[in-house]
Amino acid sequence: MAAKKKDRKSDKRERILAAAITVFAKNGFYDTRVSEIAKAAGVADGTIYLYFKNKDDVLVSIFSERIEQLIDVLTRIADREDKTPEQKIRKVIELQLGVLEGQRDLAEVITVNLRQSSRLLKQYAAPLFTRYLEVMARIVADGQEQGAFRRDISPVFAARSLWGGLDGIALTWAIADPEPTQLRKAAQQYERLFLDGLTHGCTS
Amino acid sequence: MAAKKKDRKSDKRERILAAAITVFAKNGFYDTRVSEIAKAAGVADGTIYLYFKNKDDVLVSIFSERIEQLIDVLTRIADREDKTPEQKIRKVIELQLGVLEGQRDLAEVITVNLRQSSRLLKQYAAPLFTRYLEVMARIVADGQEQGAFRRDISPVFAARSLWGGLDGIALTWAIADPEPTQLRKAAQQYERLFLDGLTHGCTS
DNA sequence: GGATTCTGAATGACGATTCAGTTTGCTGCA
DNA sequence: TGCAGCAAACTGAATCGTCATTCAGAATCC
Numbered sequence: 001m002a003a004k005k006k007d008r009k010s011d012k013r014e015r016i017l018a019a020a021i022t023v024f025a026k027n028g029f030y031d032t033r034v035s036e037i038a039k040a041a042g043v044a045d046g047t048i049y050l051y052f053k054n055k056d057d058v059l060v061s062i063f064s065e066r067i068e069q070l071i072d073v074l075t076r077i078a079d080r081e082d083k084t085p086e087q088k089i090r091k092v093i094e095l096q097l098g099v100l101e102g103q104r105d106l107a108e109v110i111t112v113n114l115r116q117s118s119r120l121l122k123q124y125a126a127p128l129f130t131r132y133l134e135v136m137a138r139i140v141a142d143g144q145e146q147g148a149f150r151r152d153i154s155p156v157f158a159a160r161s162l163w164g165g166l167d168g169i170a171l172t173w174a175i176a177d178p179e180p181t182q183l184r185k186a187a188q189q190y191e192r193l194f195l196d197g198l199t200h201g202c203t204s
Numbered sequence: 205m206a207a208k209k210k211d212r213k214s215d216k217r218e219r220i221l222a223a224a225i226t227v228f229a230k231n232g233f234y235d236t237r238v239s240e241i242a243k244a245a246g247v248a249d250g251t252i253y254l255y256f257k258n259k260d261d262v263l264v265s266i267f268s269e270r271i272e273q274l275i276d277v278l279t280r281i282a283d284r285e286d287k288t289p290e291q292k293i294r295k296v297i298e299l300q301l302g303v304l305e306g307q308r309d310l311a312e313v314i315t316v317n318l319r320q321s322s323r324l325l326k327q328y329a330a331p332l333f334t335r336y337l338e339v340m341a342r343i344v345a346d347g348q349e350q351g352a353f354r355r356d357i358s359p360v361f362a363a364r365s366l367w368g369g370l371d372g373i374a375l376t377w378a379i380a381d382p383e384p385t386q387l388r389k390a391a392q393q394y395e396r397l398f399l400d401g402l403t404h405g406c407t408s
Numbered sequence: 409g410g411a412t413t414c415t416g417a418a419t420g421a422c423g424a425t426t427c428a429g430t431t432t433g434c435t436g437c438a
Numbered sequence: 439t440g441c442a443g444c445a446a447a448c449t450g451a452a453t454c455g456t457c458a459t460t461c462a463g464a465a466t467c468c
Binding site: 012044047 | 449450
């Protein structure tokens with residue numbers, strides 16, 4: 001039946017993406033041969049071109065599918081009425097680091113490989129990235145209006161440093177520190193550090 | 205005389221490096237042709253190979269010369285007896301962002317291009333980067349011993365998030381926000397945010 | 409006039425992409 | 439149930455363009 005055919009198809013696509021994440025993480029986008037991805041996925045070189053326009057498209061697909069998903073979840077967090085701004089920030093931190101825990105390869109692809117092509121970064125990733133930061137900034141701005149966060153910090157800068165801190169933790173974790181538990185520990189510490197800075201002088 | 209000869213030589217080397225920073229920033233390492241660097245520097249393609257082993261070596265030289273320099277300055281800051289830990293952290297922030305101010309291209313090369321090759325990042329940059337973070341962590345640890353900083357945050361994590369936040373600010377500035385004054389403003393805000401988080405519960 | 413520096417066209421390797429051919433799966437028909 | 443025939447999915451060796459790098463010769467310096 002039609003469904004079965006489609007199933008096989010998406011299964012193969014998924015295998016290619018999973019293989020690509022592994023080899024991109026190990027060797028980086030530019031040092032990865034298409035034939036290596038094919039070999040890791042157990043398909044022929046040409047098969048990749050049945051599912052993706054070209055090599056760029058493989059990287060873009062990995063990135064876009066994961067980040068879009070992350071933005072959706074983030075937006076839903078920001079919109080919740082029943083959470084305080086602090087709780088929302090905590091959720092954001094746990095989400096971003098938690099999503100990656102146990103997925104070292106994906107973390108590495110997102111933090112490192114994303115920047116591998118300025119072309120891709122500027123043309124494709126920058127708008128997504130901006131949307132991501134905007135949601136974070138909105139949470140901070142809401143918190144300021146409600147009096148939970150200090151007002152002498154621009155929400156935009158707060159969002160940028162929040163993201164940067166998380167990215168830095170993920171990067172150093174990916175290149176240096178294979179302990180998976182470290183990441184959760186890092187999340188907890190970062191929560192304290194960042195939130196205490198942001199609520200400074202406000203009664204929480 | 206010998207000095208003059210050497211002068212011309214290093215002048216040409218410097219021109220190549222400066223040209224490389226410009227084109228790497230615009231197009232990224234892998235999307236840059238050696239011939240483009242040569243053209244921008246006003247030399248022949250072959251000349252580049254008189255001063256650098258290969259294309260990788262050009263990128264590595266840019267990175268290493270700047271970061272090594274940064275580590276030296278940082279170490280000197282950390283070792284000063286006449287400064288409080290807070291003052292040292294402030295200096296670090298201003299140094300790292302201040303160094304880049306007015307040098308948008310260099311900022312972009314360091315934050316974006318550095319990550320373009322996992323090979324280069326892991327083999328070459330990781331050790332330098334670790335040294336850099338160690339100096340930062342030492343400042344935090346000293347501050348904790350002196351009672352200036354809270355002790356429930358690991359110096360290593362603090363250093364990672366400090367670096368990450370700065371990197372995030374530099375990255376977003378490089379790809380999004382051409383205002384040079386914004387970077388200094390960002391430095392000030394980040395100082396407040398990070399230091400207030402770090403001194404939380406300590407009398408400063 | 410010998411050494412040093414520079415030049416840029418020629419070389420050669422590499423690897424993304426293609427496509428002619430093969431395999432697989434499905435359909436309806438006997 | 440078996441089978442011819444068609445379509446869709448897959449294969450991987452051959453193609454082809456793209457550069458990084460080289461090097462024979464030119465230019466410059468002392």
